[in-house]
Amino acid sequence: MNITLEIQRYNPETDGEPRYQTFDVTVDPTDRVLDALMEISRNQDGTLVFRKSCAHGVCGSDAMRINGKERLACKTLVQDVAEADGATVRIEPLRHLPVQRDLMVDQSEFFARFRAVKPFFIAGSEVDEKEYRQSPEERALFDDATKCINCSACYSACPVLEKNPKFLGPAAIVQAARFVFDSRDKGLEARLGILDTPNGVWPCENHFECTRVCPREIKITKLINLTKREIKKYREARGEQTAEPKEDTQ
Ligand code: SF4
Ligand code: FES
Structure with a gap:
């Protein structure tokens, strides 16, 4: 299926305000949101910053807001947040912690x-x-x-x-x-x-x-x-x- 990820981008060194950038990706419904982010990072925009380590729900490093709700990107299936082909999924950093860059917050x-x-x-x-x-x-x-x-x-x-x-x-x-x-x-x-x-x-x-x-x-x-x-x-x-x-x- 094809989906659009609408990702909050922010570089405190150059941006006055956060902004949203969209990326179109082709994924399987059973891929994880982390897979979609990795696809963007590897093949579309290597400057996209997010944190991840274990990719199996153990380390806790890839918590972010997906469609407004806090989730681990590695434990969230695309089919659970994208209703149909062509859907847009909004990805934002956690709240109440300063954003270091894009989806990475200072803990x-x-x-x-x-x-x-x-x-x-x-x-x-x-x-x-x-x-x-x-x-x-x-x-x-x-x-x-x-x-x-x-x-x-x-x-x-x-x-x-x-x-x-x-x-x-x-x-x-x-x-x-x-x-x-x-x-x-x-x-x-x-x-x-x-x-x-x-x-x-x-x-x-x-x-x-x-x-x-x-x-x-x-x-x-x-x-x-x-x-x-x-x-x-x-x-x-x-x-x-x-x-x-x-x-x-x-
Ligand atoms: S949501 Fe809070 S309590 Fe639950 S694992 Fe994460 S930090 Fe721990
Ligand atoms: S990458 Fe470790 S919990 Fe998701």
Whole structure:
């Protein structure tokens, strides 16, 4: 089938504003959008910039907006976004991150927030001499959160980040949840300095956009709500207040 890709182009060194450029490509319906981009890059315009690595949905590097929705180009079949022969498919970079060039965004801020939640195992003061034991039920509590590939799709889709760029964002909270709900980890207190702040977990308004776009089908909104509940439980047990903004009852 023949399709047209309408791709957002932008070179910050030479362009005042992003613009759209169209490319006609011949593809099989079962080709992936990444195949169409590779075809353009190899045979039509070698200056088109996009990021990809594994091409199998593992590395998370080719997240972009395809027809307005965050997807991995390597996991999106042409037939799922192009209704018929002659269809136009719009390709744009992720939102909420600066565009470095065309479809490639700068993920520095995304990874800074990832690091801020201390995404590593924090042992308690009493370290056991024996191996840490964990039941399958305990493991199941954080299993979903281990699946993240840091693609930034949820960060781009989040309506709260649209109005509050300082919100920690869904992916960083998923990373925190991976350890907060690990029975071996004792680092909640150390993570509260970022999670239990006005721009930590509390701004989430349950839009579910992150959950809808996650290519790993992580139940992100649920994890955010579980993390909020865990923080409340922790603060209440110590007679402390959370940083959750109080409802305005006036
Ligand atoms: S939570 Fe899902 S959408 Fe967000 S960065 Fe991880 S894999 Fe991507
Ligand atoms: S190229 Fe690795 S996830 Fe798509």
